[in-house]
Amino acid sequence: MLVYVAGRMAGAALTLLCVSALAFFATALAPGNPAAVLLGTMATPERVEAVTRQLGLDRPLPTRFVIWLGETVQGNLGVSNLSHKPVTGLLMDALPVTLELAGLSLLLAVLVAVPTGLILAQKRDRWWSKPAMAVITLGISVPGFWVGLMLIVLFAVTWRILPSGGYVPVSRGLGLNLRSMILPTLSLAIYLAPALIRFVRVTAQSVLKEPFVDTARAKGLGNFRILFRHVAPNTWINTMTFVGLQLGVLISGAIVIEVIFSLPGIGRLGLNAVLNRDYPVVQGVVLVAAVGYVFVNLAIDLAYGLVDPRVRTR
Numbered sequence: 393m394l395v396y397v398a399g400r401m402a403g404a405a406l407t408l409l410c411v412s413a414l415a416f417f418a419t420a421l422a423p424g425n426p427a428a429v430l431l432g433t434m435a436t437p438e439r440v441e442a443v444t445r446q447l448g449l450d451r452p453l454p455t456r457f458v459i460w461l462g463e464t465v466q467g468n469l470g471v472s473n474l475s476h477k478p479v480t481g482l483l484m485d486a487l488p489v490t491l492e493l494a495g496l497s498l499l500l501a502v503l504v505a506v507p508t509g510l511i512l513a514q515k516r517d518r519w520w521s522k523p524a525m526a527v528i529t530l531g532i533s534v535p536g537f538w539v540g541l542m543l544i545v546l547f548a549v550t551w552r553i554l555p556s557g558g559y560v561p562v563s564r565g566l567g568l569n570l571r572s573m574i575l576p577t578l579s580l581a582i583y584l585a586p587a588l589i590r591f592v593r594v595t596a597q598s599v600l601k602e603p604f605v606d607t608a609r610a611k612g613l614g615n616f617r618i619l620f621r622h623v624a625p626n627t628w629i630n631t632m633t634f635v636g637l638q639l640g641v642l643i644s645g646a647i648v649i650e651v652i653f654s655l656p657g658i659g660r661l662g663l664n665a666v667l668n669r670d671y672p673v674v675q676g677v678v679l680v681a682a683v684g685y686v687f688v689n690l691a692i693d694l695a696y697g698l699v700d701p702r703v704r705t706r
Contacts, residue, residue: 509592
């Protein structure tokens with residue numbers, strides 16, 4: 393088991409190093425001079441040159457990368473070119489919002505999608521199964537921003553029962569916080585759930601064809617017990633893998649949802665940084681997103697060994 397864990401952690405470390413290099417060089421080689429953007433209408437060749445030296449942009453790229461990587465390992469991601477605040481502080485302020493949005497949305501999507509996919513797999517011959525799958529397939533093709541806008545029109549504009557945007561921190565009350573997160577969470581969950589329902593359905597259908605399911609039926613077990621006691625556990629590894637792969641969709645969807653609902657999260661922070669060529673913030677956002685993606689998938693890899701002991705010997 394220790395060899396299994398060590399191998400997965402070494403792979404995660406190598407992935408983070410590659411992502412760090414990609415994030416740095418992609419932003420460093422992007423067109424445009426951050427110094428000129430920072431100065432705006434006050435930009436002159438002399439001032440641009442002075443600010444370029446001040447920001448360290450006149451150094452060779454490999455030297456800048458080594459310096460940046462060394463500071464990053466120590467938790468120092470630099471200073472925002474726009475707000476002149478530490479990037480680490482900006483990320484720590486925005487991270488709880490994104491984590492809450494992503495966590496609530498993923499939890500809701502899984503709680504709805506897994507039972508729905510299992511039931512659709514078992515009831516695949518019922519008359520309503522095909523219309524239900526048609527609706528789910530349509531849901532996969534619907535963009536997340538459209539879902540968010542329709543929820544705003546319905547619940548905030550027409551019925552006026554929920555806020556159309558903004559974020560209320562937990563410190564001001566859990567009820568107010570959850571109320572401000574209902575529409576963003578629903579939007580992202582509706583965006584994630586259809587693909588997960590379809591995947592669970594396909595996986596469960598293959599499990600239902602296994603001999604042990606026929607044996608369970610021969611023993612007189614009911615459909616509900618067979619489905620959730622015997623079939624569901626055998627879909628866990630595939631479902632966990634799919635959820636891990638969906639983290640990229642979750643991150644990209646969270647960026648759009650944060651902009652629509654004016655949530656001060658990582659996605660909105662990164663988008664504003666891109667528009668203003670605030671490269672230290674862009675690099676920090678990309679790095680945080682990569683760390684989250686890698687470590688969640690690492691946790692899923694390690695969980696494989698707990699769910700299925702055969703994985704530990706691979």
